[in-house]
Amino acid sequence: MTLDQAENELIELNPQPFYIPLGKWAPIIEGAFSGMSTRHWIFAGPRGRIGATLRGAKPQRLLNAQDGAKPYKLAPCSHHPARRALHAVGSALSTQQPTLCILGDAALASGEFHQALSISTQYQCPIIFLLIRHPLTDDAPVTDQYSTSTQSIASALGIQYQNVSPQKKTIENAVHQAAQSSSPYLIETTLEK
Numbered sequence: 220m221t222l223d224q225a226e227n228e229l230i231e232l233n234p235q236p237f238y239i240p241l242g243k244w245a246p247i248i249e250g251a252f253s254g255m256s257t258r259h260w261i262f263a264g265p266r267g268r269i270g271a272t273l274r275g276a277k278p279q280r281l282l283n284a285q286d287g288a289k290p291y292k293l294a295p296c297s298h299h300p301a302r303r304a305l306h307a308v309g310s311a312l313s314t315q316q317p318t319l320c321i322l323g324d325a326a327l328a329s330g331e332f333h334q335a336l337s338i339s340t341q342y343q344c345p346i347i348f349l350l351i352r353h354p355l356t357d358d359a360p361v362t363d364q365y366s367t368s369t370q371s372i373a374s375a376l377g378i379q380y381q382n383v384s385p386q387k388k389t390i391e392n393a394v395h396q397a398a399q400s401s402s403p404y405l406i407e408t409t410l411e412k
Contacts, residue, residue: 220272222241222245222248222249222269222270222272222273223245225269225272225278226238226240226241226269228278229269229278229281229282232278232279232282233282234281234282234283234284235282235283235284236284238265239265239266240266241266241269243385243410243411244266244267244351244410246385246386246387246390247349247351247385247387247390247408247410248263248266248267248269248270248321249270249273249387249390249391250386250387250388250389250390250391250393250394251267251270251319251321251349251390251391251394252270252271252273252274253273253387253391253394254319254390254391254392254393254394254395254397254398255317255319255394255395255398256317256398257274257291257292258292258316259292259316259317259318259319259398260292260293260294260307260310260311260314260316260318260319261292261293261294261318261319261320261321262294262296262297262303262304262306262307262310262318262319262320262321263293263294263296263321264284264296264298264300264303264321264322264323265284265296265298267321268281268284268288268293268296269281270293271288271291271293274291274292274293275291276288276290276291276293284296284298294306294307294310299329299331300322300323300325300326300329300332301322301325301326301329301330301331301332301334301335302331303320303322303326304320304322304326304331304332304335304336304348305331305334305335305338307319307320307335307346307348308320308335308338308339308344308346311339311344311345311346312338312342312344315344315345316345317345317346317347317397317398317401318344318345318346318347319347319349319394319398320335320346320347320348320349321349321351322348322349322350322351323350323351323352323353324350324351324352324353326350327350327369333372335348336348336372336373336376336378336403336405337376339378339403340376340377340378340403343402343403344402344403345398345400345401345402345403346403346404347394347397347398347404347405347406348403348404348405348406349390349394349406349408350369350405350406350407350408351385351408351409351410352369352407352408352409352410353409353410354409354410354411354412369405369407370382370407372405373405376403378403378404378405379397379400379402379403379404379405380404380405380406380407381393381396381397381404381405381406381407382406382407382408383406383407383408384408385408385409385410385411390406390408393406394406
């Protein structure tokens with residue numbers, strides 16, 4: 220089943236509270252799930268959960284974002300992205316296995332995200348943060364917190380960092396490389412306009 224087919228089937232099933240279409244996120248989500256071993260946990264938001272269908276999960280398993288999909292190593296979704304980052308770090312610490320956390324711009328404005336970054340470096344856990352940024356425009360009401368250089372944050376904390384294009388294969392390779400590093404890793408990509 221392709222991601223598009225799974226997404227259409229999920230929409231017809233009327234997920235709760237509602238479904239957020241992948242749109243430009245599709246190749247990023249596909250690459251992220253493809254870059255991780257099926258033995259490793261993924262923490263994704265309500266939009267990115269559809270990627271579990273690439274691991275064999277049926278769309279029916281994804282109806283409620285609060286439910287996980289344990290056999291497919293998809294964690295229950297926290298609607299608060301920075302809290303999701305903390306949960307993912309906890310998973311990486313407890314399993315000592317690569318763990319992927321998919322986040323968007325909203326995470327940057329939360330102290331919990333920075334706390335997750337700090338804890339991951341303190342304990343050198345194998346966490347991969349995939350940060351999907353939206354392109355900034357001159358007319359967008361964006362605060363300084365959202366425009367913070369993530370490369371500067373990663374550098375200050377000693378986290379490996381990579382900025383990649385939002386194509387499926389590029390994301391897949393970056394995630395796979397990060398999973399091999401066994402240490403905190405921050406991958407940043409920006410959606411195409």
